[in-house]
Amino acid sequence: xxxxxxxxxxxxxxxxxxxxxxxxxxxxxxxxxxxxxxxxxxxxxxxxxxxxxxxxxxxxxxxxxxxxxxxxxxxxxxxxxxxxxxxxxxxxxxxxxxxxxxxxxxxxxxxxxxxxxxxxxxxxxxxxxxxxxxxxxxxxxxxxxxxxxxxxxxxxxxxxxxxxxxxxxxxxxxxxxxxxxxxxxxxxxxxxxxxxxxxxxxxxxxxxxxxxxxxxxxxxxxxxxxxxxxxxxxxxxxxxxxxxxxxxxxxxxxxxxxxxxxxxxxxxxxxxxxxxxxxxxxxxxxxxxxxxxxxxxxxxxxxxxxxxxxxxxxxxxxxxxxxxxxxxxxxxxxxxxxxxxxxxxxxxxxxxxxxxxxxxxxxxxxxxxxxxxxxxxxxxxxxxxxxxxxxxxxxxxxxxxxxxxxxxxxxxxxxxxxxxxxxxxxxxxxxx
Amino acid sequence: xxxxxxxxxxxxxxxxxxxxxxxxxxxxxxxxxxxxxxxxxxxxxxxxxxxxxxxxxxxxxxxxxxxxxxxxxxxxxxxxxxxxxxxxxxxxxxxxxxxxxxxxxxxxxxxxxxxxxxxxxxxxxxxxxxxxxxxxxxxxxxxxxxxxxxxxxxxxxxxxxxxxxxxxxxxxxxxxxxxxxxxxxxxxxxxxxxxxxxxxxxxxxxxxxxxxxxxxxxxxxxxxxxxxxxxxxxxxxxxxxxxxxxxxxxxxxxxxxxxxxxxxxxxxxxxxxxxxxxxxxxxxxxxxx
Numbered sequence: 093x094x095x096x097x098x099x100x101x102x103x104x105x106x107x108x109x110x111x112x113x114x115x116x117x118x119x120x121x122x123x124x125x126x127x128x129x130x131x132x133x134x135x136x137x138x139x140x141x142x143x144x145x146x147x148x149x150x151x152x153x154x155x156x157x158x159x160x161x162x163x164x165x166x167x168x169x170x171x172x173x174x175x176x177x178x179x180x181x182x183x184x185x186x187x188x189x190x191x192x193x194x195x196x197x198x199x200x201x202x203x204x205x206x207x208x209x210x211x212x213x214x215x216x217x218x219x220x221x222x223x224x225x226x227x228x229x230x231x232x233x234x235x236x237x238x239x240x241x242x243x244x245x246x247x248x249x250x251x252x253x254x255x256x257x258x259x260x261x262x263x264x265x266x267x268x269x270x271x272x273x274x275x276x277x278x279x280x281x282x283x284x285x286x287x288x289x290x291x292x293x294x295x296x297x298x299x300x301x302x303x304x305x306x307x308x309x310x311x312x313x314x315x316x317x318x319x320x321x322x323x324x325x326x327x328x329x330x331x332x333x334x335x336x337x338x339x340x341x342x343x344x345x346x347x348x349x350x351x352x353x354x355x356x357x358x359x360x361x362x363x364x365x366x367x368x369x370x371x372x373x374x375x376x377x378x379x380x381x382x383x384x385x386x387x388x389x390x391x392x393x394x395x396x397x398x399x400x401x402x403x404x405x406x407x408x409x410x411x412x413x414x415x416x417x418x419x420x421x422x423x424x425x426x427x428x429x430x431x432x433x434x435x436x437x438x439x440x441x442x443x444x445x446x447x448x449x450x451x452x453x454x455x456x457x458x459x460x461x462x463x464x465x466x467x468x469x470x471x472x473x474x475x476x477x478x479x480x481x482x483x484x485x486x487x488x489x490x491x492x493x494x495x496x497x498x499x500x501x502x503x504x505x506x507x508x509x510x511x512x513x514x515x516x517x518x519x520x521x522x523x524x
Numbered sequence: 525x526x527x528x529x530x531x532x533x534x535x536x537x538x539x540x541x542x543x544x545x546x547x548x549x550x551x552x553x554x555x556x557x558x559x560x561x562x563x564x565x566x567x568x569x570x571x572x573x574x575x576x577x578x579x580x581x582x583x584x585x586x587x588x589x590x591x592x593x594x595x596x597x598x599x600x601x602x603x604x605x606x607x608x609x610x611x612x613x614x615x616x617x618x619x620x621x622x623x624x625x626x627x628x629x630x631x632x633x634x635x636x637x638x639x640x641x642x643x644x645x646x647x648x649x650x651x652x653x654x655x656x657x658x659x660x661x662x663x664x665x666x667x668x669x670x671x672x673x674x675x676x677x678x679x680x681x682x683x684x685x686x687x688x689x690x691x692x693x694x695x696x697x698x699x700x701x702x703x704x705x706x707x708x709x710x711x712x713x714x715x716x717x718x719x720x721x722x723x724x725x726x727x728x729x730x731x732x733x734x735x736x737x738x739x740x741x742x743x744x745x746x747x748x749x750x751x752x753x754x755x756x757x758x759x760x761x762x763x764x765x766x767x768x769x770x771x772x773x774x775x776x777x778x779x780x781x782x783x784x785x786x787x788x789x790x791x792x793x794x795x796x797x798x799x800x801x802x803x804x805x806x807x808x809x810x811x812x813x
Contacts, residue, residue, distance in 0.1 A: 178633060180742055182640035313786070342789035344746075346736050349533040350782035353526050370642055374736055381663045382529075401644045402738050438641070 164204025168211035169464060171196075171454060172231035172261075174252070175243030175447070176219035180344060183398065184368075184443045188243030188266055189214060190436050191428070191444030195451035198431070205458045210451070213237055217248050224248035228255035237261065238464040241450040243443075246270035246315040253280050262470050264454060267392070267446040270315040274494045279466065281473055281494045283446045283453065283484075285415055286524040287316060290391050291323025293413045293500050293516050298362055298389060299331040301502070301514050302411075308337040308360035310351065310367070310375070312393075317366035320391060324364055336360050341371070348375045352382045362386055368393040372410075373402035380406040387411060395442035400508055407505045411513055415484040416442045417501040419512040424452075428483035442484070449482040456481060488519075495524040528660040530778050536666045538774035539673035540735070543728035544747045545754040545766040546680060547598075547721030553697040553761035554717050556614060557606055558752060560621040562725050563744030564628035565601070569594035569726025570733040570743060571638055574645045583650035583734070587672070590730045591723040598722020599715050607711075610700075625748060633741035642740040645733040669731050676727055677767075680720065684763070693717055697761060746791060753794045757801050759808025768809050773797060 173192055176185035196210050204210055213235045217224040224244060231237045232255065239262040242249040249268035256263035257277035265273050265280065269287040274280050298304050307328065311317040317340075328335060337358040339351055352375075355363060365375055365388055372394045379388065390412040400407045417425065428448050432440035453473060461468035474494070479487040488497045500522050504513040516522055544566060551559045573590035580586055601624065609617040632638045649664020652671065656662075662670065684690040692713040695703040704710045728747070733739040754773060758765030776797065777790050788796075801808065 177640065178630065180745075182633060182742075183642065183740075186640040313789075339785045341786045342791070345786070345790060347533075347537060347777070347781075347790065350530055350778050351785070353529060353782060357526065370738060370740075373738065377737060381665075398642055402642060404644070404646060404737065 162203055162207065164200055164207055164209040166208045168209045169205055169458065170211050170213050170235060170237045171451065172228075172235060172237035172240035173212050173214045173243060173447075174217045174224060174227045174231075174240075174248070175214075176245070176248070177216045179218040179220070181219035181245055183396075184245075184267075185216070185219065185243060187396075187441050187444040188447035191432060191440065191446075191448040192241065192243060192266075192451050194428070194431055194435055195448040195455075198427075199451065199455045205455050206462070206464075210455060212451075217244050219245045219248050221247045221251035224252040225255055228252040232256070232259045232261055238458070239263065239454050239466070239469060241266055241447065241454070242268055243447045243450075244268060246273065249273050250276075250315075253277075256280065260466050262454075262457075262466050262473070264450040266450045267443045269392075270319055278494070279470055281453075281470070281490065282496060283450045284392070285498075285500055285522075286323075286495050287319030288323030288326070289495075289522065289524045290413050290500065291320040291325075292327040293502070293521060294320070294364055294389055294391060295324045295327035295331065295333060296516065296521055297411065297413060297502050297514065298364065299328070299333050302362065302387065304362045304387070305332075306334050306336045306359060306361040308355045308358055308363045309335055309339070310355075310363060310365040311338070311340045312367040312371060313340045313342050316393065320366045321364075341367075343368075343371070345371055346374050348378045349382060352379050352384050355379075356382070356384050360386060363388045365390060366393065369396040369399035370402065373399050373407070376403045376410055377406040389413075392416075392442045395503070395510070397439035397441060400505055400510075407508075409505060411502055411504045412510075413500055413502045413516075414442050414510075415498070415500065416445045417484075417512055417515070418503065418510045420501075422480065422485065424481055424485065425483050445483040449484055449487075452482050453479070453487070491524060493524065497523050526782070530782050531775065532660040532662060532666075534774040534778035535771075536662075536669050536735070537778065538771045539669050540728055540732050541750065541754055541770035541774060542767050543673055543676060543724050543731065544751045545758070545770055546677070546763060547724040547728075548751045549755050549758065549761055549763050549766045550680075550693070550717055550721040550724075552755055553763075554693050554700075554714055555606060555610070555617075556761075557609075557617040558621065559601075559606075560618070560748055560752065561601055561624040561628065562598075562621075562722070562751065563748035564625050564632075565594050565598050565722045565725040566729040566732075566747055567629070567632060567741065567744040568597050568729070569722075570645070570729030570739040571632065572726070573730035574643050574733060574739045577645065577647055583647040583668075586647070587727060587730050591726045594726025594729070595719040595723035598718045598725070601722075602715060602718040625744070629742060629744060638739070638741040640741070642738040644737050645730075645739050646737060647734045650734075665735055669735060672727060672731060676724060680724070680763075683720065689713065689716055750791065750794050753798045756798060757808055759810045762808065762810045765808055765810030772809075 175188040176182055177189060196212050199210050215227040217227050231240055240256055242252055242265045246268040249265045250273055253273050253276040257279045262279045265282045267284040269284045274282050309321055311321040372390055376388055388410050392414040394412045395414040429440050457469045457472035460472040474490050477489055490496055499515055499517045501515045502513045503510040548559055548562050569590045572593045573586050576589040577586035605620050606617050649668045652664045652667045654664050655667055692708045695708055754769045755766050757769035773794055777793050781790055
């Protein structure tokens, strides 16, 4: 008897150890992007470059003037990058990494930055704050990067931000949308739309565009979901929405049926559900299975072709708010969507677009600054105006709080693909 | 009415727990090894199932292939690892199994195997009808899970009670040395045990993959500890106990969420129940002293 109990205790201890720390240590797998030095510029890119108005994006015209941009040479300019390519967030981390690599390739084909090739120094943070802070130190002290990009979740990004701030190295958060990240200091900028802003747009969508009143809110219990719901509820109160039910659920939940029963009983006309595509796919399929037919509103967490693949028929009619407008005819959006699919054989998602845009913004900033001086780089970012050289753009400008202002689109799933539902261009609404 | 619907949903959840825990219980009964890597077998089963389904397009063929491959995979795990550790202290095979689980999960996440992304398993309900009554309803997918679980459990029950193989497992679970002394071919018996238990885990993986329409490399994380808790709750090595524990856990999870919401992650309820159990009934629900 005693034996059995002590064995159980040992088993439990070992078990808690794996649960807590089975993630691999940050592996120093620096992925060095070899600039394509001998390749001629690709024909497909040429038209979009010349179309860009000269006043809006000076650095584009610089490279376009010469028909064949000079191949970048000299010491590479190192950009640090971390994202979770293992663990529960591996799908998002992989999308982010692949998109960043694609952007680096495009920048180098255009002649690099300051005539030098761009190099991505990459580490896997498994979306863990402790690993992200270790990686941040490594990128600063060992790899001596000029600037860094977080392709990771809010928790990990919040852990890394103060370290970059302290070292005076610019850091861009690609899609981590917790408000605290940019409050860290003057070196930290964001590419994605602030969660509270996106929540506000969600409320506007429900109340003003769809003209519905009774909302059930389902919040994923992490930084992402809580910030979104905060923004939603704030604006909901302003425009007179009635919140009939509010529930939280944990990350990775697969069983929503008990909650769906409660939503049905609540008399809600619409569900505002925050979450990522895997939770969302389960939620949406189970809701339709259980006969809950009211509209479901999501946000950029849903924005992955995997959502549609996993939810199948049930995804039809789901509306989300996001930064990536897939129906956009903007050349950079098309370039990103097409090249991503051609390179990796998967359709691109919003997370990838953000990481892609982070590289494009940094490349622009370094070129405009004319040096790799950190303060000059952040100054160039802060002065950016109507920036078109991004997939999820245009970026109108950055606020003094280092948040981007740009139109936010809402997309609806029709015939197995995201399509434009409504574009929010009211500056007062989309400004953080 | 809502109560009945919640109950029927809980029953389906319980079926997936049962299939997972049944295999683990069988292995524990014979080897007294907490086979954490059983969750890897579950993931491999789901993965093979989705691959087979995308080639063949028939759910039942895919299920059969997945169970066969998982069974063989389980036997390989036994022959390559536990076989050599049978006479070591019980924590040694436990640590080995944890190591294997972590290794297989990371390996499966490599791009040449499952990769980082989730895959859809669009088998639907394999053409089965929905069951709809005024009080509760089952979707075709739920009918499928219920049907497969009942068939498989019936087969396991028959093997356990009506065949020499089942008898040899019972003998081995009582005393391994004595069993081999009376002429039972232990190696074959244990290998068969692993095959059947792992095939059940593979079936569980396929069913959960179809139910959630998603298969991914880390899908075994959750069952790795939940199945473990279930067999402790059920009384280490007792199959009826594991079934009872699965049912109770699924019902508690469902009703807690439906009544209070997710006050704590649904999956941590299992741990809460485990702690209570260890305090008041350390031998499990149907365990023997």
